[in-house]
Amino acid sequence: MMGTVVTIEVIGHGETDERRAERANAAARAIDWFQRVEDCCSRFDPCSELRRISERIGAPVRVHATTLEVVRFALALADETGGAFDPTVGDAMVERGFDRHYRTGEAVTVTRGVPATYRDVEVDAANATITLHRQLQLDLGAVAKGFAIDLAARELSPFANFAVNAGGDLFVGGHNASGDDWSIGIRHPRDEAAVIDTLRVSNVAVCTSGDYERRSPRDQGSHHILDPRRGESASGAASVTVIAPLAMVADGLATAAFVLGPERGLELLARHGVEGLIVTPELERFATPGWSRG
Ligand code: AMP
Numbered sequence: 218m219m220g221t222v223v224t225i226e227v228i229g230h231g232e233t234d235e236r237r238a239e240r241a242n243a244a245a246r247a248i249d250w251f252q253r254v255e256d257c258c259s260r261f262d263p264c265s266e267l268r269r270i271s272e273r274i275g276a277p278v279r280v281h282a283t284t285l286e287v288v289r290f291a292l293a294l295a296d297e298t299g300g301a302f303d304p305t306v307g308d309a310m311v312e313r314g315f316d317r318h319y320r321t322g323e324a325v326t327v328t329r330g331v332p333a334t335y336r337d338v339e340v341d342a343a344n345a346t347i348t349l350h351r352q353l354q355l356d357l358g359a360v361a362k363g364f365a366i367d368l369a370a371r372e373l374s375p376f377a378n379f380a381v382n383a384g385g386d387l388f389v390g391g392h393n394a395s396g397d398d399w400s401i402g403i404r405h406p407r408d409e410a411a412v413i414d415t416l417r418v419s420n421v422a423v424c425t426s427g428d429y430e431r432r433s434p435r436d437q438g439s440h441h442i443l444d445p446r447r448g449e450s451a452s453g454a455a456s457v458t459v460i461a462p463l464a465m466v467a468d469g470l471a472t473a474a475f476v477l478g479p480e481r482g483l484e485l486l487a488r489h490g491v492e493g494l495i496v497t498p499e500l501e502r503f504a505t506p507g508w509s510r511g
Pocket residue numbers: 301302303304306310356357358359360425426427430441442443444445468471472476
């Protein structure tokens with residue numbers, strides 16, 4: 218789902234059959250959230266709410282609370298980073314060859330007129346509407362998965378001990394099957410088989426943005442995180458990992474810090490009071506003061 222594999226683990230010990238069934242049902246509902254968020258937020262699905270907004274330039278379009286929340290958070294992050302993070306990168310992504318639905322293979326095309334930025338998007342929270350003031354394509358790829366992880370985690374919270382893992386972006390609650398904090402390996406950005414760090418955590422989200430995740434089909438030298446100010450792949454980091462209470466926050470901040478690079482990236486994480494690790498392409502490590510090795 219969402220172009221990745223979602224794994225959900227919910228721990229139960231010596232429980233009744235009824236409790237076991239409840240646990241399985243909760244896991245199924247948790248998985249469903251990924252589909253529901255994707256139905257709202259996919260820029261590849263012609264029926265998604267996100268695509269409907271792009272079809273009505275200049276008009277307020279009523280949207281579901283999910284879409285509203287994700288767009289609102291993305292715009293706030295865009296504002297805070299001066300456009301280093303910008304959810305209007307959809308057209309630029311298409312131009313770089315990121316133009317196909319991962320499941321159907323259906324291609325999307327560029328909608329662009331005049332180059333647009335996040336300032337061309339208006340959210341009216343009171344009326345639950347979004348207005349695009351220019352032709353543009355929203356792209357929530359940097360935050361929507363985090364939101365889905367949060368909704369899945371909320372579904373599983375009555376069970377206390379669980380993990381939601383969406384392709385390495387995750388939320389872990391309580392303890393693992395052995396009764397310990399969850400152990401999370403952070404992939405080495407230049408060696409698929411190695412970890413660059415290990416965490417021991419509980420009741421937090423951990424999200425990683427890496428330049429190794431998706432290469433441009435048009436140009437193998439460039440990847441899927443854009444620096445919109447330069448119109449090129451961001452090059453200040455090779456990977457960024459963020460630990461935060463919510464996965465949408467960890468997901469968004471990881472992408473934003475990736476674009477900002479080590480110095481300004483760490484400042485951003487400090488402002489939000491979250492921990493993070495930024496690894497540069499030269500494999501230099503920059504961590505927040507509270508970053509702890511497992
Ligand atoms: P992530 O893997 O969470 O870092 O998100 C990467 C995805 O975010 C890309 O595949 C794009 O869909 C989107 N994206 C790329 N560059 C940016 C940017 N500068 N600001 C916001 N979203 C971006």
